[in-house]
Amino acid sequence: MNRTDRLERVLRRMEADKIDTLVALSAARHSMARNDPATHLAGFRSLGESAFVLFGDGTVRLIVTPAYDEERAVMRRPETMVIATDDLAASLARVLAERGAKVGRMATTGLGSLPYPLAARVLASVGADAVAFDDVVLAVTAPKTDEELANARKAAAIAERGFAELLATARPGMRECDLAVQMNLFTKSLGADDNFFMMSALPHGYGVAASSHRPLQKGDVLVGEFTPSYGGQFTQICRTVSVGAPSNVLAEKYALVVRAMEAGIAAVRPGVPVSAVCGAIDAVLTDAGYGDYCRPPHMKRRGHGMGSGSMAPGDIAVDNQTPLEPDMLFVVHPNQYLPETGYLLCGEPVRVTATGGETLTKRWAALGSIEA
């Protein structure tokens, strides 16, 4: 799939719903974990707020702020007509007027994320009765494009090298936050443009958190979500590291969560609901006697899609009935609290293929350790 194919899918839904103009909006709060429909449809992460306008005839306009960001927008998306401005709402109103967009035949997506004064001005142009198209756009554009998948592969390779670097760099006494910053600089040196690197360590943790000033200590179990972005596509691997030689029970329980992850990945195939992937993970843990731990607060979700445009297919969770489609991309991670060890992370990025699932990593999660 390429970007044109993605837009074709949206156009078909617009026609079916009698929508002539779709206005996708971005608040430029770029994140691995939030949907950003303008970024998703335009393939461009804006510096300031932006809009991507899709007309029923297939023509598009990308409106970016601030005006001086035009050079980057044109460089990244030479195929797209770019309008650079310092007043997004005014430029959007002008574009809609020039094209004769009719109130009552317009839809929006991403409006709720805009700063509210700007949202009010946008609403004045599109009409208060503009159809909210958020769910529709995400549903019909869930598969990644070839470009996004190529970027995801590069991001996965960077993530794996980042983990190797962490094993070589981390040592007791080092603050979590200093280690996290070093890892971000390292992944940036490999070409990453951002990194959702959630990492924390405790002897017995109940979750993973953003890094703090706490120094690593012998006996800690370090958990990390390495999530570099390449070309705007985030890709996540989840890993666990013992600070000092791991105990037998830690090694044993980590092997269990890896088996659960493998079962989840083995369940991936087109047509299967997302919930089946979660169910396969839960089954392994339940068989091992941890059925009571297969719900919050002992776990949150068994994986998720990855932005920065679309989080589709959403959370890997028992209540997500979204059928898997080829080229969907998500991380499968059991990420489970066990009473004997605390919270453990393992996870791999998976692409749905025509017949199953393909992991983008060369080496799957294995319990790491650093000297102490």
Next chain:
Amino acid sequence: MKVLQTTLLTGPYDWEANVLPREEFEGRLARIRTALKDAGAVALLVHGHAGDYGALNYVSAFTPKLGPALALVSAEGDMRLLVGGSDLMIPQAKRLTWVDDVQPFANVPKRVADWLGAKKGGTVAAWGTGSLAHGIQRGIAAAVGPLQPMDAILDPIRRRKSPRELQLVRRASEILGSAMSSLIAAARGGAGARSAALAAECAAIAAGAQDARTLASLSPGGAPLPLDGPEDRVLDPLLAAVAVQVAGYWAAGTVTVSKRGGAALGRAEAALAAMLEAARPGATGAALRQAAAQKLAPFSLHLALNGTLCNAIGLSLDEGPLADADTLEPGATYALRVGAAGEGGDAAIVSAMIAIGDTGASVLWTSPRSP
């Protein structure tokens, strides 16, 4: 300086009482509560998100790493923080603030209404809520009624820095100097724009910065922009912007690196020198602009400046632009910048960080003069 928002802040953000003790925040809150009472407000909602959390950090020391956050400040004394993340993350969030009462942000309209309790129905003021997401604002307004923005009253209070704050801006400016030196050395040594920018970030972190952000030209003389692509071109002139943060406080600057010099760089440097000479308490934005314009002519202002030559800086990269009618305020710190664009990629931007005292301005950092 506008930077591309990063997905997760990873540096050292835990509240450190030895750097900014609780009494610092109590003094701030006393000034804010006086303003609230003057405005007849019963409470204040202070908003921040990962891209701009200056006002929120001012009252709470809290940096919102995960999604938006709100500080609920009562005019009478109590205070609560609503922060992103699940219940499990609250202990980690508490490390970031001196505030004891920290709760999840989820279901925020109800949480705000519950906190207001008997105060509901009184005027609820707001600060930093101009960037609050439409969906969230709508929910809060439905639960507690319209919010009364007080940015115009509270921003000037925040702009006037305490001695501790001034010290932190000075430290950030020193690190900015180190980072810029690394960037310039790398670029002059033949590094591409991306590599030079990364050298600056590494130098800033090594010198003790909490965060460092860079922008650089994508073409010779082009506006400094996010380096979000694989290209790593050697450019002349290279325009690069660096922002460095220390304990929440930013210093930011822009340099022009060119082996061939160029008329634009000479004009820009002369214009910056004129602005620095004009900078003093009470000087207007118009006076600074006029001082710069006289030296820039016949060059036009570089597009990347967006027409703004000066903005206050501190807990936010931009604590407010200095409009023509505004004056430089004693106790505030500012980023000055000026740039010229001519023909054939002949372009330059240079800048300075200054602190305004009661009688004059002190330069905290300035772009090195071209050789």
